[in-house]
Amino acid sequence: MNKSESKYFNTALRMDEALLALLEEKDLEYITVKEICHQAGVNRSTFYLHYETIADLVSETLEMINQRFLSYFPQQEEEILGNMGSLAREDLVLVTREYLLPYLRFIRDNKKVYRAAFRNPRSMQAHTRYGELKQHILSPIxxxxxxxxxxRPYYMAYYVEGIIAIVKEWLRQDCADEVEMIADIIESCVRHKDISHAE
Incomplete structure (x- = not known):
């Protein structure tokens, strides 16, 4: 990365972070380019050098969050999905510590992102991430x-909404409790025996 690319990247990152900070306080439709520029410490011409609209900035911010999110996991999604078909039924659980701990660490390290996402679920496209979780992980299990x-849609709603409720409460307490404790709570709430005996 040369000096100009580095400067461009740093400016874009500042605008991503500015957008997230503003989304913690207000809904996306009320955020202006002027506010983003003020928060990021750039002028309007710099904003328009990078983006045509705020929607373009939102797309870039979501991509940055997604890349940051994936970097927390020890395996790629393809490996997770590939292993699922070969697991014995008794070893198949909806939530495993292997993926729960990195997920919770990401939330703890990116509290601002999650507060913004819960405040602005539509603009932060939270439904897309959970849609992938439902389609690729929960439905096959x-x-x-x-x-x-x-x-199945009812089971998925129950599991996803339950985990979200625990995460929201944890965020409300500024993620003060240890990641391992929250993982234990989620695991104790989500047991595969509940499914196999639900009939």
């Missing part, structure tokens, strides 16, 4: 447990 397809 529920299928392996022979949960009828008509029942």
């Amino acid at each position: 529920l299928e392996r447990f022979e949960v009828p397809s008509a029942h």
